[in-house]
Structures are given as C-alpha cells and as structure tokens.
Amino acid sequence: MSDELYPAVIAPLVSKRAHETLVKVKKFVDEECIPADTIYHEQVSHDPSKRWASVPPIIEELKVKAKKLGLWNMFLHAHYKEGPGFTNVEYGLMAEQLGRCLVASEAVNCAAPDTGNMEVFAKYANEEQKREWLVPLLEGRIRSAFCMTERFTASSDATNIQLSMRREGNEYVLNGRKWWASGAGDPRCKVWLVMGKTDASNPDRYRQQSVIIVPAHHPGSKVIRPTQIFGYDDAPHGHCEIEFTNCRVPAKNIVLGEGRGFEIIQGRLGPGRIHHCMRSIGAAEEALRYILARVTSPERRTFGKVLADHATVKAFIADARIDIDAGRLLVLQAAHAIDVSSAKDAQGLISSAKIYVPSMALRVIDRAIQLHGAGGVSQDFPLAYSYANQRTLRIADGPDEVHRDQLGRRELKRAERTTALLKAQSAEVERLRKQHNIAAKI
Numbered sequence: 001m002s003d004e005l006y007p008a009v010i011a012p013l014v015s016k017r018a019h020e021t022l023v024k025v026k027k028f029v030d031e032e033c034i035p036a037d038t039i040y041h042e043q044v045s046h047d048p049s050k051r052w053a054s055v056p057p058i059i060e061e062l063k064v065k066a067k068k069l070g071l072w073n074m075f076l077h078a079h080y081k082e083g084p085g086f087t088n089v090e091y092g093l094m095a096e097q098l099g100r101c102l103v104a105s106e107a108v109n110c111a112a113p114d115t116g117n118m119e120v121f122a123k124y125a126n127e128e129q130k131r132e133w134l135v136p137l138l139e140g141r142i143r144s145a146f147c148m149t150e151r152f153t154a155s156s157d158a159t160n161i162q163l164s165m166r167r168e169g170n171e172y173v174l175n176g177r178k179w180w181a182s183g184a185g186d187p188r189c190k191v192w193l194v195m196g197k198t199d200a201s202n203p204d205r206y207r208q209q210s211v212i213i214v215p216a217h218h219p220g221s222k223v224i225r226p227t228q229i230f231g232y233d234d235a236p237h238g239h240c241e242i243e244f245t246n247c248r249v250p251a252k253n254i255v256l257g258e259g260r261g262f263e264i265i266q267g268r269l270g271p272g273r274i275h276h277c278m279r280s281i282g283a284a285e286e287a288l289r290y291i292l293a294r295v296t297s298p299e300r301r302t303f304g305k306v307l308a309d310h311a312t313v314k315a316f317i318a319d320a321r322i323d324i325d326a327g328r329l330l331v332l333q334a335a336h337a338i339d340v341s342s343a344k345d346a347q348g349l350i351s352s353a354k355i356y357v358p359s360m361a362l363r364v365i366d367r368a369i370q371l372h373g374a375g376g377v378s379q380d381f382p383l384a385y386s387y388a389n390q391r392t393l394r395i396a397d398g399p400d401e402v403h404r405d406q407l408g409r410r411e412l413k414r415a416e417r418t419t420a421l422l423k424a425q426s427a428e429v430e431r432l433r434k435q436h437n438i439a440a441k442i
C-alpha cells in the first residue's frame with residue numbers, strides 16, 4: 001500500500017468525515033507523537049519511589065493538543081451515543097496510525113485497556129455506574145484496568161477463573177489472585193473491572209462468572225508487583241499482580257447482573273482485538289520505514305554497496321510489503337463484518353486476523369532488527385521494544401492456539417457440504433466418461 005492512507009478497495013467504506021479525521025491523526029502522529037515517544041521514555045522516573053507514582057508530563061500535554069484538534073475517543077464506534085460515531089473500518093485505519101508509536105493511543109484517549117473497559121461501561125453498565133466511571137474515563141481524567149487472568153489458573157480458558165465473589169448482605173466478598181492487570185500501575189488508574197465466580201456450582205459453566213467494579217486499591221486488595229515483558233516493566237502503566245483478601249465491594253457494583261461475566265468479556269474483546277491488530281499493522285509499517293531509511297543510507301555500505309543493492313535485502317523488503325498489505329486487508333475485512341453484522345458473527349474473521357497479524361508484524365520487525373545489526377536489538381532504535389510488545393499479542397486476548405482451534409472447528413463445519421460436493425463431482429466424472437466412451441481409470 002506504501003504511502004496511501006488505505007487501500008483503494010476500502011475507499012467506499014470511508015466517509016468524508018472519517019477521511020479528514022484520519023489525515024489529522026496521521027499528521028498528529030508524525031509531527032507530535034513520534035518525537036514525543038523518546039521524551040516519554042526519558043521522563044519515566046528511574047527513582048523507585050517515583051517510577052509508579054508519577055506520569056511523564058508530555059503525555060498530558062499531548063492530550064490537551066489532541067482534544068483541541070478534535071482527536072478524542074474515536075474508538076467508541078457508531079453503536080454508542082457517547083462516541084463520535086466512526087465505523088470499525090474507519091477507526092481501524094486510525095488505529096493503524098496510532099500503532100506507529102507508543103504514546104499516540106493514550107494521547108487521543110484510545111489506549112487499551114481503557115477502550116475495552118469504556119465499551120463495557122457504555123454497553124453494560126447502569127446509569128449510576130456510567131456517571132461515576134464512564135464519564136471520567138471518556139474525559140481522560142482517570143484510567144482503568146481489567147482483571148481476569150490469574151497467576152495460578154490456565155486463564156486462556158476463562159471458565160477456569162477461580163477468584164471467589166461471595167455475596168454477603170449488600171456486599172460481595174472477593175478472594176483470589178489476579179495478574180497481568182495492564183494499566184494498574186498508573187497513579188491515574190482509579191477503577192478495576194474484576195472477573196470472578198459468583199456461582200461455582202452452576203451446571204452451566206458459562207453462567208458461573210460475573211464482573212464487578214472495584215475502586216482501585218480498595219481495602220482488602222493489594223498490588224503485589226508489576227510483571228515485566230522481556231525485562232520491560234512499562235512503567236508507569238505496568239501489568240500488575242493483585243491479591244484480593246476478603247475485599248468487600250458494594251453489591252450494586254456488579255455489572256449487568258450475576259452470571260453475566262462471560263457475556264461481558266466476549267462483548268469486550270471482539271472490537272478490541274481488531275484495534276490491537278490495526279495497531280500491529282502500524283507497528284509493522286513503522287518498522288518498514290526504518291528498513292527503508294537504513295538500507296539506503298550511504299554510510300552503511302557493505303562489500304562496496306549500500307544495503308539496498310544486495311538482492312536478499314530487496315527480497316526482505318518485498319516480503320515485508322506483501323505481509324503488511326495482506327494483514328491489513330484481513331483486519332479490515334473483520335472490521336467490516338463487525339460493522340455490517342456483529343462481533344459474534346465476525347468471530348471467524350476476527351480469529352483469522354488475530355492469528356495472522358501479530359506473527360506477521362513480528363516477521364517484519366525481525367527483518368528490521370536484522371538490517372540494523374547490533375543497533376537493532378539496542379535501545380537506540382524503537383525496534384526491540386516494538387518486538388517485545390508485539391510478541392505479547394500472540395498470548396494476550398487469547399493465545400494463537402485457542403483462536404486456531406476455534407477457526408479450525410469453524411472450517412470443519414463445512415466438511416459435510418464439501419464432501420457431498422466432491423462426491424457429486426466424482427459421479428459426474430463417471431457419467432461424462434461413459435458418455436464419451438472413456439474407460440474408467442484405476
């Protein structure tokens with residue numbers, strides 16, 4: 001696709017308003033956010049007492065600029081009255097631009113996990129819960145975390161979740177251990193959505209779980225530590241391990257009602273996976289830009305040639321171009337299916353994108369690292385950090401294998417029809433042989 005904003009085949013799906021916003025997003029990312037990335041990293045405190053207690057000032061400055069430009073909450077798509085009304089395809093194209101650097105998504109209030117959490121509040125919360133939590137999230141005054149995964153539970157199967165949520169009078173009492181709660185390290189994170197079991201004996205395994213709103217650091221909860229990704233702690237955002245010991249939460253904080261937890265996480269993850277995938281496309285595009293600059297640099301000649309003049313390097317670049325373009329179309333197809341139907345109906349396409357895109361982005365970033373030599377794995381280029389980030393996406397929001405399993409099962413449903421068609425075609429071959437006096441082959 002090179003320098004165009006989207007493939008021509010997608011153009012009929014992009015309104016004039018979305019196109020104009022996309023142009024603004026790209027300019028904002030190019031001119032403001034990419035240079036701010038370096039400053040953000042430099043402003044994260046190395047003093048252990050401040051690392052998780054302060055926020056790099058540049059991010060709040062960017063938020064003010066983004067709001068002035070009208071670039072805010074674009075993720076909250078047409079179904080929600082609270083949002084600007086873009087389709088998933090339109091926002092997907094914007095998410096691609098935002099994915100080109102670290103700070104852009106947060107700068108326009110479109111960062112995970114807040115996006116998914118705001119969707120939960122917008123879609124499932126009552127008016128009181130929305131007033132208390134959705135409004136400040138939409139305004140970018142607070143941040144949030146989603147606590148589903150458990151350290152001692154195989155959490156890719158959400159029916160395994162163990163955290164106990166026992167009703168006592170007007171309260172629920174929470175006991176259990178969560179980890180990888182992204183964003184819970186941030187001092188601005190004021191609310192956690194916690195998934196647990198309210199009815200472990202329910203014979204329907206998909207009605208045992210519920211989601212409850214817990215104010216961050218509520219009595220009875222304790223942030224134990226931030227976990228690291230290949231040594232990166234992502235401060236001050238963080239991915240935290242949190243223990244709940246007799247943590248008493250008002251019963252009115254339950255979202256949608258007891259036993260509705262599964263429904264909530266399914267509704268939360270569909271569009272969220274598309275957002276992640278489009279940001280991965282952006283990360284891959286950015287790595288390709290780094291490749292182009294590096295291989296044409298006259299200072300980096302080897303064996304008498306600039307790198308681009310070596311045939312293997314051109315092949316690397318061609319493969320990267322094809323990989324990214326194929327991935328983008330896969331994601332946009334899934335986004336369009338959500339727009340015209342629902343995340344549930346688009347499940348197969350969402351799985352395809354979720355399986356293909358993070359691995360594709362990793363291949364492209366890996367080529368970029370390779371072409372930067374030792375510099376590629378160092379802190380001097382954003383490639384190593386980008387690789388670490390993308391690698392997590394093969395696990396987070398459902399590991400590759402779980403999506404492959406679902407997609408494989410979906411395809412197998414066509415087996416009966418496909419077999420019947422093959423049999424009918426073989427019978428027709430026999431009939432044609434007889435008609436043309438051709439002896440049957442053994």
Ligand SMILES: Cc1cc2nc3c(=O)[nH]c(=O)nc-3n(C[C@H](O)[C@H](O)[C@H](O)COP(=O)(O)OP(=O)(O)OC[C@H]3O[C@@H](n4cnc5c(N)ncnc54)[C@H](O)[C@@H]3O)c2cc1C
Binds near residue numbers: 153
């Ligand atoms: C950076 C990052 C951020 C995260 N943020 C959050 C967050 O904000 N909130 C939250 O709740 N969680 C979060 N997670 C956790 C993430 O969603 C879980 O790690 C994921 O769901 C997998 O669960 P698990 O780690 O318990 O792996 P397990 O369930 O133990 O699975 C381990 C492995 O088993 C294999 N496997 C599982 N099922 C199958 C199958 N059907 N067929 C074949 N192989 C299979 C896969 O290889 C899988 O990776 C985050 C994770 C990362 C890395």
